Amino acid sequence: TTWTTAERYRPYDQWPTEQLTTLRQQIAQSHWRFGYHIQPTTGLLNDPNGFSYFNGQWHLFYQAFPYGPVHGLKSWEHLVSDDLMHWEKLGPALIPDTPLDQQGVYSGSAIAVKDRLFLMYTGNVRDQDWERHPKQNGAWLTTTNQVTKLTTPLISNPPKTVTEHFRDPQIIEHDGQYYAFIGAQTTDLTGHVMVYQAPAVTGPWTLKGDLQFSDQPMGYMVECPNLVFIDDRPVLIFCPQGVSADVLASENIYPNAYVVGQAFDWETFSFIDPSPLQNLDAGFDVYATQAFNAPDGRALAVSWIGLPDIAYPSDREGWANGLSVIKDLHLKNDRLVQQPVGVSTIRQQALQVTMPHPVIPQQSELHFTVPADQQGQVTIVTDITTNQGLILNIDTAHGELVVDRAGTGEAVAATYGMTRTANLNAHQPLTGQLLLDHSVFELYLNDGATVLTGRMFPATNADFSLSQTGFTTALGWQGWQLES
Numbered sequence: 001t002t003w004t005t006a007e008r009y010r011p012y013d014q015w016p017t018e019q020l021t022t023l024r025q026q027i028a029q030s031h032w033r034f035g036y037h038i039q040p041t042t043g044l045l046n047d048p049n050g051f052s053y054f055n056g057q058w059h060l061f062y063q064a065f066p067y068g069p070v071h072g073l074k075s076w077e078h079l080v081s082d083d084l085m086h087w088e089k090l091g092p093a094l095i096p097d098t099p100l101d102q103q104g105v106y107s108g109s110a111i112a113v114k115d116r117l118f119l120m121y122t123g124n125v126r127d128q129d130w131e132r133h134p135k136q137n138g139a140w141l142t143t144t145n146q147v148t149k150l151t152t153p154l155i156s157n158p159p160k161t162v163t164e165h166f167r168d169p170q171i172i173e174h175d176g177q178y179y180a181f182i183g184a185q186t187t188d189l190t191g192h193v194m195v196y197q198a199p200a201v202t203g204p205w206t207l208k209g210d211l212q213f214s215d216q217p218m219g220y221m222v223e224c225p226n227l228v229f230i231d232d233r234p235v236l237i238f239c240p241q242g243v244s245a246d247v248l249a250s251e252n253i254y255p256n257a258y259v260v261g262q263a264f265d266w267e268t269f270s271f272i273d274p275s276p277l278q279n280l281d282a283g284f285d286v287y288a289t290q291a292f293n294a295p296d297g298r299a300l301a302v303s304w305i306g307l308p309d310i311a312y313p314s315d316r317e318g319w320a321n322g323l324s325v326i327k328d329l330h331l332k333n334d335r336l337v338q339q340p341v342g343v344s345t346i347r348q349q350a351l352q353v354t355m356p357h358p359v360i361p362q363q364s365e366l367h368f369t370v371p372a373d374q375q376g377q378v379t380i381v382t383d384i385t386t387n388q389g390l391i392l393n394i395d396t397a398h399g400e401l402v403v404d405r406a407g408t409g410e411a412v413a414a415t416y417g418m419t420r421t422a423n424l425n426a427h428q429p430l431t432g433q434l435l436l437d438h439s440v441f442e443l444y445l446n447d448g449a450t451v452l453t454g455r456m457f458p459a460t461n462a463d464f465s466l467s468q469t470g471f472t473t474a475l476g477w478q479g480w481q482l483e484s
């Protein structure tokens with residue numbers, strides 16, 4: 001789609017209501033819509049924002065451009081949940097309607113403060129010459145979901161050493177002080193995370209310096225930083241754009257990375273003995289993951305399923321992208337383990353997964369076990385007329401699983417390759433949990449030790465099937481249809 005800058009940045013109140021009606025009608029025809037993943041009502045969704053627990057409910061927001069499947073003038077859409085699986089949409093919470101955010105309410109985070117939720121976000125502001133002047137702004141959300149924006153920025157300008165690329169504040173509390181971690185590009189065009197401190201969420205906010213989370217260069221920009229603590233160990237989840245392949249190899253246009261430290265020094269904002277960079281997801285379409293330490297002690301995460309600068313076939317239906325299910329984070333041998341939350345609450349009837357040709361509804365969950373030292377192929381047949389689909393090439397002798405989405409239907413991001421590889425331990429059995437939801441899959445291997453997430457665009461809404469070849473012993477299968 002070719003959208004002019006003027007169309008992308010048209011103020012929300014200048015759109016005719018027919019625009020949304022037209023999009024809704026197009027979207028109603030789609031067979032790619034999700035059953036249990038969060039998706040935009042109309043237009044484009046990107047980063048998860050403001051993931052928090054407040055007033056007895058889980059709150060989550062997402063970056064939205066409701067008027068088309070493009071990156072236009074962004075706002076925050078608000079959702080609430082009692083169980084982290086069933087989400088109720090409450091509509092827009094922050095729209096770009098003030099001089100502090102008039103070219104977009106960009107990404108940010110939330111923290112409960114007494115009986116209100118504080119939202120900290122980047123206001124994208126451009127001047128007449130279209131030069132960007134990012135503002136770090138605040139807003140209060142009440143228990144009745146009324147939002148009031150602060151009228152002055154929390155941080156009016158980037159530090160002198162930072163370019164116009166300064167955004168995505170994550171706010172956390174530690175020892176009675178508040179901290180904000182902000183993605184930044186310094187004037188030497190390298191990526192960093194800036195640390196600010198304040199005695200209260202409304203400020204005054206003071207620059208404390210650079211977060212020291214790696215000895216490696218981070219490319220030209222870091223987006224969406226999140227510091228969480230798991231078993232008292234610091235974990236930074238972030239998006240280093242332009243990072244070199246020897247620091248982090250990734251086949252996606254931009255990676256979503258993490259590092260784990262042995263400890264965190266709050267005096268110098270340093271990770272002690274940080275791990276090398278790792279990909280958070282070994283699949284095709286995860287970016288801008290947001291994580292936070294919940295009051296119940298869990299570290300929870302949610303990912304954007306989508307990537308910047310990538311077109312998806314659903315664009316022509318007037319919508320783009322979705323969010324992952326919520327993931328519970330743990331550490332094992334300095335690696336993140338991610339487990340989907342609440343899937344068992346939406347299980348319906350068990351599936352008869354018996355070969356050949358079991359019926360696999362487009363909304364389902366499959367568990368499988370592969371013994372050690374097996375080589376073979378599993379296909380989630382997304383088109384039973386051609387027998388093609390999502391192929392898992394499994395090798396538990398050498399310890400490798402390759403996901404191939406070339407046969408799933410319409411191609412996505414083909415220039416970045418059709419396969420992704422998960423490295424496993426050799427000569428070990430493998431377990432898998434596969435979540436299918438029409439045009440998205442999430443594959444959790446070995447209880448979440450490796451996750452591969454991706455989109456696929458099957459030709460029809462007919463049930464999927466399953467086939468397997470090559471294994472010398474039977475695989476164990478179990479499955480359920482999942483509710484909407």
Ligand code: FRU
Nearest residue numbers: 047063074106107167223288
């Ligand atoms: C990441 C990102 C953020 C920015 C937001 C704008 O996908 O580019 O850095 O705040 O999207 O929608």
